[in-house]
Every structure is written in structure tokens, then in C-alpha cells.
Amino acid sequence: MPTEPTLGELARLIERMESEFSRRLAELAQAVSQMVTRDLYEAHRSAMQDDIAELQGELRAERERRVADRRMVHSALLAAGLSLLVSIIGGALMAALKLT
Numbered sequence: 001m002p003t004e005p006t007l008g009e010l011a012r013l014i015e016r017m018e019s020e021f022s023r024r025l026a027e028l029a030q031a032v033s034q035m036v037t038r039d040l041y042e043a044h045r046s047a048m049q050d051d052i053a054e055l056q057g058e059l060r061a062e063r064e065r066r067v068a069d070r071r072m073v074h075s076a077l078l079a080a081g082l083s084l085l086v087s088i089i090g091g092a093l094m095a096a097l098k099l100t
Contacts, residue, residue: 005013036044093099
């Protein structure tokens with residue numbers, strides 16, 4: 001026949017439960033204290049999005065500068081090549097017409 005627990009056993013059981021509850025509550029309190037508030041999270045997220053937008057603008061401007069630089073280099077090379085071609089043709093015409 002099962003015997004009922006004594007008052008001492010019940011007291012020890014309640015004490016163990018209370019101790020376990022307190023330990024878990026302390027763990028939960030520590031975890032909550034390490035969490036970031038929603039306001040802080042939103043402020044950080046907003047600042048990060050602003051930084052990303054700024055970096056995207058800088059990247060776009062840099063790409064446009066690179067395209068402009070590339071066009072300038074191509075134009076300079078084309079001008080130098082045409083100048084050389086004009087000099088060669090002019091020299092050939094002068095030689096052919098014996099103008100020197």
C-alpha cells in the first residue's frame with residue numbers, strides 16, 4: 001500500500017522546486033538583460049540602411065568616374081593615333097610631291 005509523503009518530504013520537495021524555479025528565473029533574467037531593445041535595434045537598422053544607401057551612391061559615382069576616365073583614355077589614344085596617321089600621310093605626300 002502506497003504511503004503518503006511526510007511533511008518533511010513535502011517540504012524538501014517544495015524547497016527543491018523553489019530552488020530550481022529561482023535558478024531558471026535567474027537564467028531567464030540574464031538572457032533578457034542581454035537583449036537589445038526594439039528602439040535601439042530600429043535605430044541601428046535605420047543607420048545601417050543609411051550607410052548602405054550612402055555607399056551605393058559612392059559606388060555609383062565611382063563607376064561613372066571610371067566610365068568617364070575610360071572615355072578620356074580612348075579619346076586620347078584615338079587622337080594620338082589620328083595625329084600619327086596625319087603626320088605619316090603628310091610626310092608621304094611631301095615626299096611624293098618632292099616639296100622638301
